[in-house]
Amino acid sequence: MHVELESIAKSFGSSCVLRGVDLTVESGSLVTLLGPSGCGKTTLLRILAGFLHPDAGKVLFGGQRVEALPPYRRGAAMVFQSYAIFPHLTVADNVAYGLKARGVGRAEREARVRDILAKVRMSGYEARMPSQLSGGQKQRVGLARALVIRPDLLLMDEPLSNLDATLRIEMREEIRLLQRDYGITTIYVTHDQEEALAISDKVALMNSGIIRQYGTPTDLYHHPQHVIVAEFIGRSNLLDGEIRLDLGIPALVGSGGGRLAGPEFLGRLSAATPVRIAFRPEAAAVLEAFDAAGSDGIACNLVLASFLGAHCQVRLAVDQGGEVELRVPGTHPVMSSASGSRWRLHPDPAGLHLFSPKDGKVLAS
Numbered sequence: 001m002h003v004e005l006e007s008i009a010k011s012f013g014s015s016c017v018l019r020g021v022d023l024t025v026e027s028g029s030l031v032t033l034l035g036p037s038g039c040g041k042t043t044l045l046r047i048l049a050g051f052l053h054p055d056a057g058k059v060l061f062g063g064q065r066v067e068a069l070p071p072y073r074r075g076a077a078m079v080f081q082s083y084a085i086f087p088h089l090t091v092a093d094n095v096a097y098g099l100k101a102r103g104v105g106r107a108e109r110e111a112r113v114r115d116i117l118a119k120v121r122m123s124g125y126e127a128r129m130p131s132q133l134s135g136g137q138k139q140r141v142g143l144a145r146a147l148v149i150r151p152d153l154l155l156m157d158e159p160l161s162n163l164d165a166t167l168r169i170e171m172r173e174e175i176r177l178l179q180r181d182y183g184i185t186t187i188y189v190t191h192d193q194e195e196a197l198a199i200s201d202k203v204a205l206m207n208s209g210i211i212r213q214y215g216t217p218t219d220l221y222h223h224p225q226h227v228i229v230a231e232f233i234g235r236s237n238l239l240d241g242e243i244r245l246d247l248g249i250p251a252l253v254g255s256g257g258g259r260l261a262g263p264e265f266l267g268r269l270s271a272a273t274p275v276r277i278a279f280r281p282e283a284a285a286v287l288e289a290f291d292a293a294g295s296d297g298i299a300c301n302l303v304l305a306s307f308l309g310a311h312c313q314v315r316l317a318v319d320q321g322g323e324v325e326l327r328v329p330g331t332h333p334v335m336s337s338a339s340g341s342r343w344r345l346h347p348d349p350a351g352l353h354l355f356s357p358k359d360g361k362v363l364a365s
């Protein structure tokens with residue numbers, strides 16, 4: 001089911017929680033609402049479900065406005081972090097509950113319960129009580145209960161946050177496979193960026209009640225449109241810098257004055273513009289032994305070089321303050337150097353993103 005939100009606003013008392021949210025979710029896709037705690041994700045999901053009314057804006061399901069419809073008439077099912085399964089009913093009765101409420105006959109009910117329990121790999125647990133299940137099993141029952149009614153829209157609020165790390169990864173893959181199999185339009189709330197990247201067709205990154213960027217996981221990772229996105233998705237090194245005129249030619253310099261990129265990268269950015277510079281630890285960079293005669297790049301000290309198996313990581317303290325993290329090959333001389341040794345870092349301009357220190361918006365990338 002195609003879902004559309006237009007200019008959704010919501011306040012609780014004097015605190016404005018959603019400040020004009022627009023979102024389009026294509027039929028059959030999985031979209032995550034990602035963002036730090038308190039940014040309004042759950043509030044938005046509750047507005048979609050019909051548990052909360054927006055102060056302003058439109059909610060459209062399949063082109064029809066639904067703000068006036070109660071939750072049970074919206075064709076959506078919700079899966080909660082707390083499982084929300086009935087403790088006094090068996091697994092089979094929990095899953096059959098929604099079908100019974102919809103007047104589905106016994107034979108069909110039993111067949112559908114059997115099918116969906118097989119799908120979530122819970123066959124054989126029909127007669128168990130919830131108290132006899134592990135967290136992951138309860139979560140699967142919750143999922144089966146939502147899926148069995150074949151909802152047009154599945155709303156999931158941090159459904160995996162009560163599970164341990166291994167189970168979380170296993171379950172998120174199951175959810176993604178089931179969602180694709182059934183072609184159910186799904187809106188999924190999480191504050192775990194890796195989970196969001198792993199399972200989504202598109203991610204809406206929220207912060208302070210608005211969506212900062214909405215796009216595919218690779219879009220958000222490689223082309224952050226706001227400094228918040230660069231910070232929240234993956235890891236980013238952030239440094240202050242400035243665009244300066246260097247013999248009349250604009251150049252990007254770090255706070256220590258070392259040149260990092262030339263006019264080909266800066267486009268139409270004018271001189272004397274302060275910037276926030278971001279680059280990822282895995283972005284290409286040259287890290288060379290410090291030479292007092294050089295002046296380009298970022299002067300820094302080695303804090304720690306760590307061998308992590310699949311790759312090596314170094315932490316460097318920048319002379320002008322702050323730290324950067326970098327991935328290097330195991331053969332790099334920094335790996336056998338002492339903490340405190342002096343280095344000069346030249347991030348490849350291709351991996352740099354520049355943001356405005358004022359409003360956080362992207363200036364160049």
Ligand SMILES: Nc1ncnc2c1ncn2[C@@H]1O[C@H](COP(=O)(O)OP(=O)(O)OP(=O)(O)O)[C@@H](O)[C@H]1O
Binds near residue numbers: 036039
């Ligand atoms: N019923 C309510 N009454 C008053 N304030 C509320 C209510 N529900 C939510 N809030 C406030 O609205 C803000 C957004 O809450 P929301 O639950 O949407 O955030 P979230 O992004 O889902 O956070 P989390 O990841 O911690 O669940 C918070 O500051 C919260 O305290």
